[in-house]
Amino acid sequence: xxxxxxxxxxxxxxxxxxxxxxxxxxxxxxxxxxxxxxxxxxxxxxxxxxxxxxxxxxxxxxxxxxxxxxxxxxxxxxxxxxxxxxxxxxxxxxxxxxxxxxxxxxxxxxxxxxxxxxxxxxxxxxxxxxxxxxxxxxxxxxxxxxxxxxxxxxxxxxxxxxxxxxxxxxxxxxxxxxxxxxxxxxxxxxxxxxxxxxxxxxxxxxxxxxxxxxxxxxxxxxxxxxxxxxxxxxxxxxxxxxxxxxxxxxxxxxxxxxxxxxx
Amino acid sequence: xxxxxxxxxxxxxxxxxxxxxxxxxxxxxxxxxxxxxxxxxxxxxxxxxxxxxxxxxxxxxxxxxxxxxxxxxxxxxxxxxxxxxxxxxxxxxxxxxxxxxxxxxxxxxxxxxxxxxxxxxxxxxxxxxxxxxxxxxxxxxxxxxxxxxxxxxxxxxxxxxxxxxxxxxxxxxxxxxxxxxxxxxxxxxxxxxxxxxxxxxxxxxxxxxxxxxxxxxxxxxxxxxxxxxxxxxxxxxxxxxxxxxxxxxxxxxxxxxxxxxxxxxxxxxxxxxxxxxxxxxxxxxxxxxxxxxxxxxxxxxxxxxxxxxxxxxxxxxxxxxxxxxxxxxxxxxxx
Numbered sequence: 001x002x003x004x005x006x007x008x009x010x011x012x013x014x015x016x017x018x019x020x021x022x023x024x025x026x027x028x029x030x031x032x033x034x035x036x037x038x039x040x041x042x043x044x045x046x047x048x049x050x051x052x053x054x055x056x057x058x059x060x061x062x063x064x065x066x067x068x069x070x071x072x073x074x075x076x077x078x079x080x081x082x083x084x085x086x087x088x089x090x091x092x093x094x095x096x097x098x099x100x101x102x103x104x105x106x107x108x109x110x111x112x113x114x115x116x117x118x119x120x121x122x123x124x125x126x127x128x129x130x131x132x133x134x135x136x137x138x139x140x141x142x143x144x145x146x147x148x149x150x151x152x153x154x155x156x157x158x159x160x161x162x163x164x165x166x167x168x169x170x171x172x173x174x175x176x177x178x179x180x181x182x183x184x185x186x187x188x189x190x191x192x193x194x195x196x197x198x199x200x201x202x203x204x205x206x207x208x209x210x211x212x213x214x215x216x217x218x219x220x221x222x223x224x225x226x227x228x229x230x231x232x233x234x235x236x237x238x239x240x241x242x243x244x245x246x247x248x249x250x251x252x253x254x255x256x257x258x259x260x261x262x263x
Numbered sequence: 264x265x266x267x268x269x270x271x272x273x274x275x276x277x278x279x280x281x282x283x284x285x286x287x288x289x290x291x292x293x294x295x296x297x298x299x300x301x302x303x304x305x306x307x308x309x310x311x312x313x314x315x316x317x318x319x320x321x322x323x324x325x326x327x328x329x330x331x332x333x334x335x336x337x338x339x340x341x342x343x344x345x346x347x348x349x350x351x352x353x354x355x356x357x358x359x360x361x362x363x364x365x366x367x368x369x370x371x372x373x374x375x376x377x378x379x380x381x382x383x384x385x386x387x388x389x390x391x392x393x394x395x396x397x398x399x400x401x402x403x404x405x406x407x408x409x410x411x412x413x414x415x416x417x418x419x420x421x422x423x424x425x426x427x428x429x430x431x432x433x434x435x436x437x438x439x440x441x442x443x444x445x446x447x448x449x450x451x452x453x454x455x456x457x458x459x460x461x462x463x464x465x466x467x468x469x470x471x472x473x474x475x476x477x478x479x480x481x482x483x484x485x486x487x488x489x490x491x492x493x494x495x496x497x498x499x500x501x502x503x504x505x506x507x508x509x510x511x512x513x514x515x516x517x518x519x520x521x522x523x524x525x526x527x528x529x530x531x532x533x534x535x536x537x538x539x540x541x542x543x544x545x546x547x548x549x550x551x552x553x554x555x556x557x558x559x560x561x562x563x564x565x566x567x568x569x570x571x572x573x574x575x576x577x578x579x580x581x582x583x584x585x586x587x588x589x590x591x592x593x594x595x596x597x598x
């Protein structure tokens with residue numbers, strides 16, 4: 001679905017990602033893990049085509065991003081950036097309908113089908129009753145759920161989400177993550193998301209990409225990559241795992257940071 | 264669909280209001296025209312050379328009302344486009360200094376005692392040169408797509424250029440001889456008493472409106488998502504360039520025909536957005552119609568309120584605009 005070849009990303013002189021050879025298939029849910037400033041968002045922006053790589057290529061369906069017409073690419077991948085600034089008082093339903101843009105061709109107004117898709121997406125995120133509200137009047141968590149609903153309404157096989165559960169309460173964090181996992185399993189979509197919550201990520205991700213912050217990276221199935229040792233190295237703090245029934249719980253250890261020795 | 268029908272109904276009502284405002288402008292003035300005289304005068308004009316007093320009056324008033332309508336529509340449309348371009352509801356057509364450039368051109372021509380058409384041409388030239396300068400200096404912001412950040416470079420560059428133009432205007436006013444000062448000040452405030460009926464404003468208005476309506480959906484997405492609109496398939500750079508060129512051309516044409524009339528480009532888009540929401544598909548045509556109607560009414564007031572004295576229409580738009588804006592602001596904050 002999406003792949004990188006020899007991808008390099010730099011900020012100034014600092015290497016964020018060096019020679020990334022990575023590929024995500026249909027039905028896979030990838031979680032990108034790393035410390036603040038490790039380049040998670042930068043990588044996601046590069047995957048979305050919002051930032052030119054400093055070397056190498058990103059390809060969707062084996063076609064480099066630069067070779068895609070924007071409209072066609074918008075039918076393949078949706079992107080949820082981090083943070084939103086709303087300058088105008090659009091209604092919630094209008095922001096979700098706007099995500100139908102790639103499918104509307106020359107039509108001036110939305111069709112009935114667009115409206116149904118938007119309403120279904122709002123209902124899926126439990127914000128159906130906010131449809132007529134001014135987006136500027138929503139709480140942070142509500143606004144975030146509306147933004148995720150817009151990404152769903154875009155109806156693409158590939159979803160790139162930068163901290164989708166940011167600002168959500170516990171119940172909606174779990175609900176949103178389950179929804180994404182279901183999209184991968186049932187509709188064979190590809191999800192790539194950034195998350196800081198190891199347990200939440202571990203619950204839904206099939207694969208993980210760890211960014212070490214110095215250009216090094218590790219990618220693979222969750223079972224291989226999500227070990228206490230590699231997570232400790234990646235996050236710069238010792239991580240312990242606890243078995244709880246069927247689940248593995250990840251906890252920050254009380255000890256010293258990882259530089260002083262692994263916990 | 265409901266939205267489409269609602270849009271059509273609103274536009275029909277506003278078009279009717281626009282026609283009424285033109286009719287109102289034709290009958291009101293220091294000499295009022297009755298309905299019978301109006302019909303007779305219309306027949307007279309249609310038949311060839313207007314001979315009666317009523318026909319001459321009607322021709323004068325209609326000419327002035329029609330150019331007021333075109334100028335109001337242009338300023339208002341330019342305001343909506345500038346606000347979408349800068350993603351800032353407080354932007355107006357003058358914020359980037361395009362009108363400042365026009366003022367410098369016009370005042371310089373007046374200072375040199377140029378003919379009226381040269382003053383108009385100099386205003387247009389001044390506005391276009393400022394727009395070109397902005398285009399070159401802030402090209403980074405108009406590229407969009409992959410570029411990061413907002414259009415802050417464009418906004419800052421524009422504000423600084425506007426300040427520079429302000430200084431030049433003050434300089435010219437301070438060295439201008441007394442006899443020419445009054446005309447220059449009237450020009451700066453915005454005055455329609457000397458306007459002629461020209462085809463160019465209508466062509467520019469129609470062209471810009473067609474561009475804007477075709478881009479209306481994309482404008483919504485850029486207003487919502489800024490750069491990230493590219494991931495929805497919008498060519499952000501091309502859209503920004505188009506908006507900039509259209510808004511600059513509209514402003515240049517409007518200002519060179521009527522002077523820098525204030526507030527229309529800020530108040531009318533605001534009032535329309537307040538009443539109908541920010542959806543550009545409806546906002547663009549309504550703001551154009553309301554802007555034209557508003558300026559026709561304001562200009563009728565300007566020439567009849569203190570008749571036989573003529574007030575500059577810019578004073579009227581500001582005196583209506585300021586309280587209206589404050590009421591709206593207050594209303595929004597209460598919500």
